[in-house]
Amino acid sequence: xxxxxxxxxxFLKSGEYVDSLLxxxxxxxFKQDFKSSVAMGEYTELLCTEIxxxxxxxxxxxxxxxxxxxxxxxxxxxxxxxxxxxVTNSGHFKHIFLVSxxxxxxxxxxxxxxxxxxxxxxxxxxxxxxxxxxxVKEQVKPLFQLIFNEWQRGINS
Amino acid sequence: MSKEDISRRQFLNYTLTGVGGFMAAGxxxxxxxFALDPILKEGSDQKMVAVTSMEELSNEPKRFDFKIxxxxxxxxxxxxxSAWVYKxxxxxxxxxxxxxxxxxxxxDWNTDPxxxxxxxxxxxxxxxxxxxxxxxxxxxxAPLDVYDSKVKDGKLYLxxxxxxxGA
Numbered sequence: 001x002x003x004x005x006x007x008x009x010x011f012l013k014s015g016e017y018v019d020s021l022l023x024x025x026x027x028x029x030f031k032q033d034f035k036s037s038v039a040m041g042e043y044t045e046l047l048c049t050e051i052x053x054x055x056x057x058x059x060x061x062x063x064x065x066x067x068x069x070x071x072x073x074x075x076x077x078x079x080x081x082x083x084x085x086x087v088t089n090s091g092h093f094k095h096i097f098l099v100s101x102x103x104x105x106x107x108x109x110x111x112x113x114x115x116x117x118x119x120x121x122x123x124x125x126x127x128x129x130x131x132x133x134x135x136v137k138e139q140v141k142p143l144f145q146l147i148f149n150e151w152q153r154g155i156n157s
Numbered sequence: 158m159s160k161e162d163i164s165r166r167q168f169l170n171y172t173l174t175g176v177g178g179f180m181a182a183g184x185x186x187x188x189x190x191f192a193l194d195p196i197l198k199e200g201s202d203q204k205m206v207a208v209t210s211m212e213e214l215s216n217e218p219k220r221f222d223f224k225i226x227x228x229x230x231x232x233x234x235x236x237x238x239s240a241w242v243y244k245x246x247x248x249x250x251x252x253x254x255x256x257x258x259x260x261x262x263x264x265d266w267n268t269d270p271x272x273x274x275x276x277x278x279x280x281x282x283x284x285x286x287x288x289x290x291x292x293x294x295x296x297x298x299a300p301l302d303v304y305d306s307k308v309k310d311g312k313l314y315l316x317x318x319x320x321x322x323g324a
Binding site: 010014017018050053054055056057058059133137144148151 | 222224237256257259260261262263278279280281
């Protein structure tokens with residue numbers, strides 16, 4: 001489900017079927033590494049759109065979680081923690097998936113709530129449209145497996 | 158023809174009506190065009206998109222992804238759509254929409270080991286038989302949508318996905 005009112009209505013009605021939240025962690029920095037922050041955001045957005053498209057009925061794609069990259073090391077993780085606090089307290093989501101290309105998050109992989117999916121960004125700008133599409137399709141496949149495994153664990157536990 | 162056949166008055170009359178007529182037409186034509194515009198416009202959803210060549214199809218459902226243009230308010234974008242396509246026993250091409258009728262996940266073919274040769278939705282374990290009929294007792298309440306399809310010059314074209322009556 002996307003962050004749209006029409007999907008929001010479905011969520012309100014059949015919320016019990018939607019137990020997963022997908023959050024793209026999008027770095028922003030206008031001073032340094034600007035281009036790479038854009039590339040990371042572009043790549044994670046493509047991945048998340050494709051994941052959402054295929055798992056529309058069980059997974060909610062949250063709006064991008066944006067933060068300033070590479071300045072104060074403590075702030076992004078604090079902000080994310082309090083955001084996730086709110087998400088878990090809402091009681092809607094059993095599974096939380098975080099997607100990012102920023103290596104910053106790798107450090108917190110085991111301490112944050114939710115499963116971090118860290119994927120190094122690919123240089124999409126040099127690819128033509130069809131090739132890009134194929135690449136994203138292939139890249140997304142293992143991520144599905146990861147999500148399915150997490151769901152499976154939810155059933156077994 | 159002598160010069161006296163047409164008087165100065167008549168000549169001016171003719172030219173003025175002629176010029177006036179052109180001007181009136183020039184003004185009216187766009188107005189008429191605007192008024193009729195919605196009728197002349199081709200229904201955007203009726204456009205068929207070439208998806209694959211016929212040689213790639215078999216009796217086993219195969220997934221094809223293709224792009225259509227979608228208008229969302231002012232924002233026009235390419236949207237990826239998928240279809241499960243196979244040839245039926247009588248040679249007809251069947252193109253099913255992979256969108257699960259429960260809550261809209263994408264269904265997969267033959268991925269649930271305990272129920273082979275069925276479409277399987279990983280989200281809430283919905284199942285459909287090969288012709289897209291929903292299996293009773295699973296989450297979905299309607300069969301998968303079927304795409305309008307057309308074969309031309311050995312290529313398969315798909316149009317809009319149409320819902321069917323529930324089983």
